[in-house]
Amino acid sequence: MPVFRHKTVVITGACGGIGRALALRFGEGGARIALLDINSEQLAAFGEHLASRHIQAESYHCDVSNAEQVQRCFQHIIEDMGSVDVLINNAGITHHSCFADTDASVFRKTMDVNYFGALHCTQSALKSLIECEGQIITMSSMSGFAPLWYRSAYSASKHALHGLFDCLRVELxxxxVHVMLVCPGYTATDIHKNALQADGAITSNPLEMTGKATIPKDVADEVYLAACKRKRLLVVSNVDWRARLFARLLPSFFERYLAHRVTGTVS
Structure with a gap:
């Protein structure tokens, strides 16, 4: 489907996991890709990889938690590429720590990247998105509506995204302008290797995940098709359907018996 041919698609957290897969998928669909990431070396390498596959892409070093840096970055994107037709808010971090032990700085940092990062990018792209009647795609998580053990800051940031973008959908x-929220389940990315500990340091003992993982390419394929159809909500999960049903209809049962087994991530 040539829906995104010659459209500018901006992807944050573009160099790893789901972000990388999204860049490849939309690029294969004919889109021009604006890659945003905090890692300059990975940006350069991934930009070269896309070029080798004949995908037009521009790379931009950007810390999405910094509002001024984001604003300058989007000014450059519009100067270089003419417009922002699709914004994919994908950048995110996580933590693995009990609430009682977790420093408030972990909550602030998680919200700065996961929530305020999406907010900053959306504000900076909004004028162009309105002019183009474009799309905003925000990567949330199953934890945006189901509780998970030791993810209170992460889950709070995802709940905040739902509140923001559900309201924005009505306004726009x-x-x-179309707004879609995407909720992946357990996806095989590196996000947990860089998870924060209770004191804010990067974990030295990455969490071992159990169960079957979805691969980023499958998530990207689902997002691409849903974007073509302009869906408002996409749940991409390998979590058993009964677990999702219990989370909605029998929350007490879910909290007691299933929450510690269900994992959700973005990257």
């Missing part, structure tokens, strides 16, 4: 409907 008459302006022609």
């Amino acid at each position: 409907r008459e302006k022609g």
Whole structure:
């Protein structure tokens, strides 16, 4: 489907996991890709990889938690590429720590990247998105509506994304801008290797995940198809359907018996 041919698609956290897969998928669909990431070396290498596959891409070093840096970055994107037709808010971090032991700085840092990062990018791209009647795609998580053990800061940031973008969808409907939230389940990315500990340091003992993982390419394929159809919510999960049903209809049962077994991540 040539829906995104010659469109500018901006992807944050573009060099790893789901972000990388999204860049490849939308690029294969004919889109021009603006890669945003905090890792300059990975940006350069991935930009070369896309070029070798004949995908037009520009790379931008950007810390999405820094509002001024984000604003400058989007000014450059519009100067270089003419517009922002699709914004994919994908950048995110996680932690693995009990609430009682977790320093408040971990909550602030998680919110700065996961929530305020998406907020900053959306504000900076909004004028162009309205002019193009474009799309905003925000990567949330199963933890945006189901509780997980030792993920209180991460889950809070995902709940905040739902509140923000559900409201924004209503405000932008008459302006022609479409908003979609995506909730992946356990996905095989490196996000947990860089998870924060209770004191804010990067973990020295990455969490061992159990169960079957979805691969980033499958998530990207689902997101691409859902974007073509302009869906409002996409749940991409290998979590058993009964677990999802219990989370909604029998939350007490879910909290007691299943929450510690269900994992959700983005990258």
